[in-house]
Amino acid sequence: MSVAIENFVKAIYKNKINDVKNTKPGNIAKLLGISNAAATDMAKSLASKNLLNYEKYKALKLTKTGEKLALNVIRKHRLWEAFLHKTFEMSLHEIHREAELLEHETSDFLANKISDYLGNPKFDPHGDPIPNANGEITTIDTSISLSNTKEGKNYIISRLMSDDKEFFDFCALNGLKYGNNVLVTKQFSKNKMTQISINNSTILLNEDFTNIIYVNEIN
The missing domain is CATH 2.30.30.90 (Ferrous iron transport protein A (FeoA))
Incomplete structure (x- = not known):
């Protein structure tokens, strides 16, 4: 998948989970710094790939396939954050910035190696849950x-x-x-x-x- 697609499904997933913004194309466009038209075009394209459900003027909803893709990207991002924080003692902002780049260049094989090296952590240094290799979050958030x-x-x-x-x-x-x-x-x-x-x-x-x-x- 392209970086643009991975970022798009990740943005939809995070907006939904954070429950502070809805997932209409306009909100996703603002989050990603793209035009509303570009977000709508991307949504239609991903709907044709069965990654999300698109209806005009409605919030975007990821399919199971789309959600699994989003969680896979998030897993790699948060594993890199944990690795960079532990190995180089980088700040929370620095690890986020670098993980944004590394998440797209990381194979599932390498992600699993990083996880094993770190002792299969459940949370990243920000306290965000790290999905497992099956794209599942197994922790319960009571915060x-x-x-x-x-x-x-x-x-x-x-x-x-x-x-x-x-x-x-x-x-x-x-x-x-x-x-x-x-x-x-x-x-x-x-x-x-x-x-x-x-x-x-x-x-x-x-x-x-x-x-x-x-x-x-x-x-």
């Missing part, structure tokens, strides 16, 4: 966004859902890392802000951050 947490509760960071360099730079400076513990000290619901305590420091976050930092409660 919630920081914006939906309760005051006085302790949580563990389980996912950082972004590809923005400034976001990751901020997280690195403040210890907001996958696997680290945070205490929610105050929810300012009217102003949509959350105050947390981490590494003996107090941080006030707005919803731009709390909506993309996911956590699990520590019982």
